[in-house]
Amino acid sequence: MTIRQYLKRRSDRYATLAFALLLVAGVVMGYAPRILAVRIVFAVLVSVVLAAAFWSLFETPCPNCGKSMGSIGFWVSVGRKSAERCPQCDISVDVDVPNRETRK
Numbered sequence: 001m002t003i004r005q006y007l008k009r010r011s012d013r014y015a016t017l018a019f020a021l022l023l024v025a026g027v028v029m030g031y032a033p034r035i036l037a038v039r040i041v042f043a044v045l046v047s048v049v050l051a052a053a054f055w056s057l058f059e060t061p062c063p064n065c066g067k068s069m070g071s072i073g074f075w076v077s078v079g080r081k082s083a084e085r086c087p088q089c090d091i092s093v094d095v096d097v098p099n100r101e102t103r104k
């Protein structure tokens with residue numbers, strides 16, 4: 001598995017989670033009391049979780065050096081095809097993910 005595939009898989013998992021959360025939120029909203037305050041709190045909670053999921057794409061740790069890959073992690077996750085490199089250790093996203101056992 002290359003680092004690119006690792007990043008894609010990670011973002012797919014977050015997208016699935018965010019989608020499931022929205023579904024649950026939608027169902028719960030259907031049963032929630034029709035009080036504006038409750039709805040506002042709910043909307044804020046959902047936005048916070050979605051923002052966190054989005055933000056996590058920017059905070060993806062590099063599988064080689066363990067530091068945040070920043071916008072590179074985001075662009076690879078959303079499918080940009082160019083040859084990106086980790087801004088910290090300069091490893092290409094198209095090489096295999098380093099074996100975790102041999103990591104320091």
Ligand SMILES: [Zn+2]
Nearest residue numbers: 062065086089
């Ligand atoms: Zn790195």
